[in-house]
Amino acid sequence: MSATKRFQITLLAVLLTLAASFVSMSPKQASGFDSTYEVVTDADGSKIIMAKPGSVAVIEPSTGKLLDVIPPSSMNVNAITVTRGCTNKNAGCWTSGSALGDMQFAGSGAVSGTWPYRNAYYTGNLHGFVIYQYKGATMSSPKLGPHLWIRMANNSAVTGKSVTRW
Numbered sequence: 001m002s003a004t005k006r007f008q009i010t011l012l013a014v015l016l017t018l019a020a021s022f023v024s025m026s027p028k029q030a031s032g033f034d035s036t037y038e039v040v041t042d043a044d045g046s047k048i049i050m051a052k053p054g055s056v057a058v059i060e061p062s063t064g065k066l067l068d069v070i071p072p073s074s075m076n077v078n079a080i081t082v083t084r085g086c087t088n089k090n091a092g093c094w095t096s097g098s099a100l101g102d103m104q105f106a107g108s109g110a111v112s113g114t115w116p117y118r119n120a121y122y123t124g125n126l127h128g129f130v131i132y133q134y135k136g137a138t139m140s141s142p143k144l145g146p147h148l149w150i151r152m153a154n155n156s157a158v159t160g161k162s163v164t165r166w
Helices: 003-020
Strands: 038-041 047-050 056-059 066-070 081-084 092-096 103-106 109-122 128-134 137-140 149-151 158-165
Touching (some): 092 158, 103 158, 109 128
Antiparallel strands (some): 038 047, 092 109
């Protein structure tokens, strides 16, 4: 991450922290996930998610709905290594029914890319979910626990867009 980007993120965190002191705090949001964050109401009535700096907000791409806020102790956003072929049973794996082959995702965090002709994803030893495109629509899989599979119905091919593991 560049120094400019780190500065922008730090500045945003400081500004949000200062803004939080001027707005009323609402109770912790019950999201159904193991996240720690608060929703505050800004002076104009808009909602702001407040969490530890470095947290990752996971949203449903088709609706913009907040699904979870993952604290930085649970996720390092740039710690996934992507390689061709799935040889590590603890890594995540996007499988392919084509000659393009399988893609392995070792480590924790989130990584984006374009992996066409995917038909299943294995979470490996961590929790995970994937974002994919199917017939022009961008979709998000359910969040799954360790050592579980996501399979596309009828072995349908999708284009993988991101993998998140924690």
